[in-house]
Amino acid sequence: MRFCDECGSMMHTEGDTWVCHSCENEEPRDSQAEAVMETQDRQQDDGAPAVADATQGSTETVQESCPADDCDSDRAYYEMIPKPGGSYEVRLFTCVECDHKWRGS
Known part of the structure; x- marks a missing residue:
């Protein structure tokens, strides 16, 4: 090119x-x-980026209802990570009770 x-x-x-x-x-x-x-045919694909663990090094929780069907917890750990290839961050939640993970809005 x-x-x-x-x-x-x-x-x-x-x-x-x-x-x-x-x-x-x-x-x-x-x-x-x-x-x-x-x-582009010769370029290397490094694969998908590593997924962050929202509980790693986190001790604080926030009030956030777990969306898992069998969990009634209203507390979760959260972490803000950069969106791959993007210019903004996403919030990742992990339930303190069942360890269910979800992305915040």
Whole structure:
């Protein structure tokens, strides 16, 4: 993939030339430079991120009703963790009685 030096848009190949469809800038293709470019097919998938344990190192609880059908507890541990790939945090709850885990709203 190559980006236009003039406007920053993604360029496309047309024969032996890179062409920008936004500003019509053209640049010759360089086979040696393209040989070192990596495609998404070669990128490594590191798998899903680790799930946090909301009870780890936490001693404080909050009043939050457990959504488990067979539990009447109204206390839970909670932890705020960054959402993977996002710009905000999510609140994870763990019931103090049955250890049921859920995400807060």
